[in-house]
């Protein structure tokens with residue numbers, strides 16, 4: 001089979017993995033005989049037609065697979081063309097793409113061939129060629145193969161910058177139904193093992209400077225969204241728990257795209273729930289950077305994120321007792337909870353107000369978007385001139401703001417419009433405004 | 441106290457030149473209406489002064505900035521000089537004047553118009569240079585890597601360190617078409633050159649193969665059910681596309697690639 005065809009088959013079957021970031025570790029290349037370095041913030045090298053960042057050469061070693069996970073294109077029972085790369089083909093491709101600055105490194109995963117151990121060994125060989133033969137110091141993300149021996153995972157972790165084990169489904173019930181060859185343990189055990197190794201390694205490095213680093217960019221995982229009836233609350237609780245227990249760097253959410261008709265799953269042609277995925281990323285962000293807990297964002301009576309309001313706005317309108325906050329004196333944590341004020345804006349406010357008392361004009365100069373924030377803040381004890389705040393008005397305003405922002409904004413798309421047009425899926429804006437006003 | 445005067449400074453477009461304009465402004469206790477690097481033919485009703493570049497003077501200004509304001513402020517001014525902000529030269533003069541008055545506090549005076557405008561310009565510069573770290577595309581011709589970019593700001597000085605570290609055992613060339621400047625890295629030495637012209641050489645067979653493989657990958661990795669051209673455009677504006685292998689297919693090469701491992705890599709010596 002020709003190389004270009006292999007590349008097509010094996011990138012096509014890797015594309016549903018949402019992780020493509022190259023962030024989390026900074027390594028200079030100095031002194032090395034080969035090439036490459038890594039940049040802590042990660043670098044996007046291109047954006048695909050679906051708007052997603054392309055940072056890594058994301059491919060599978062092979063898409064042959066012994067397992068039959070229902071949500072996966074590569075499942076044994078699916079009739080698709082199969083291919084297999086040799087370790088040196090992958091290494092050469094990575095090096096040549098990297099030299100031309102197409103990519104930041106490699107994201108290597110694989111279907112399971114012969115056995116989990118054998119598969120893992122093939123991946124180790126690929127990474128060894130890159131790291132030893134080519135002295136490649138660029139970014140490598142490797143998928144840990146569920147069921148592979150811990151020693152093999154250890155070797156993989158020393159070669160890679162980031163390791164991931166995808167949990168894919170947020171509940172045990174869904175897992176049993178859709179991934180019959182995997183068990184909760186075959187996923188959580190390696191996750192726990194990797195997180196222990198990362199912790200251990202931190203001490204080793206302090207003790208012996210030369211100790212090899214184990215996955216310096218940490219561990220991540222992915223959940224498929226919309227393939228099962230699990231709620232957003234279940235998903236966020238699990239994410240929060242994994243962040244805590246396994247010190248994960250990231251949880252990725254991947255809207256389910258039907259891969260052939262199957263009884264247990266949404267039928268072919270079902271649109272991937274992109275808005276829901278977007279809301280989950282927003283909520284995840286609040287948990288990681290804004291000091292929110294999953295239970296603050298959702299609770300037993302509201303188990304799913306509001307499609308029409310971002311989770312921060314939603315929290316704010318349900319907590320009128322916390323607002324308005326005074327820009328000149330509120331503490332940083334509280335500023336972060338104001339809709340429309342992000343980390344950068346909050347930092348700017350805290351810096352600038354040391355030198356001058358801020359008014360609304362100053363906020364504009366600092367580049368703070370007031371459209372949403374005005375309903376929740378005071379400057380020098382005053383509301384913005386002419387502003388009238390009624391519950392209903394605020395909700396209506398925030399909803400249309402969210403919709404506008406998501407339509408224009410980089411993170412969202414034309415899909416949004418069709419979501420809102422579809423009256424069957426979501427109530428109209430007016431109905432939702434009334435409903436929320438009553439709730440408050 | 442200095443007065444605003446109906447005079448325009450012309451200088452040679454170098455950083456030292458601009459520092460000499462600052463020197464002149466202090467010497468004559470005057471604030472020029474404008475400072476400009478392109479001595480245009482535009483009929484001007486103001487008095488015009490050509491400011492000579494003199495490194496003794498510029499170094500005095502530079503030392504003054506780092507001592508009386510801060511090292512960070514000096515770096516900030518150097519960055520500001522690379523931006524494409526309109527009136528950047530006048531703004532830099534104003535920044536220095538205010539800085540010498542208020543000291544290092546100037547860096548945090550975000551509500552001041554000059555500080556604010558320059559901050560935005562520098563943010564735009566660093567942001568653009570970050571994007572280029574990803575969007576630059578090299579072509580290999582006989583072991584030499586070359587790339588062309590068309591940036592708004594002069595990003596090359598900000599890219600040098602990154603690419604030299606990354607491609608330290610290669611020979612490469614990055615050409616900035618908008619400002620006719622280039623970063624040349626050869627025999628482990630990097631140099632920035634100005635006022636030069638460059639045409640990308642035609643791709644050889646091996647180079648064509650890799651362009652094709654990359655395009656194949658690019659097209660395949662998109663999930664068509666999630667197609668979203670607007671989002672792509674926001675993240676990767678059209679002005680970058682011209683110089684990107686996957687976006688500009690005017691050299692479209694069709695066929696298929698059998699294997700790539702016949703050749704050795706120039707880096708393995």
Ligand code: SF4
Pocket residue numbers: 065066067068069072073074075076110111112
């Ligand atoms: S083991 Fe991995 S590749 Fe194989 S079917 Fe399951 S998810 Fe797909």
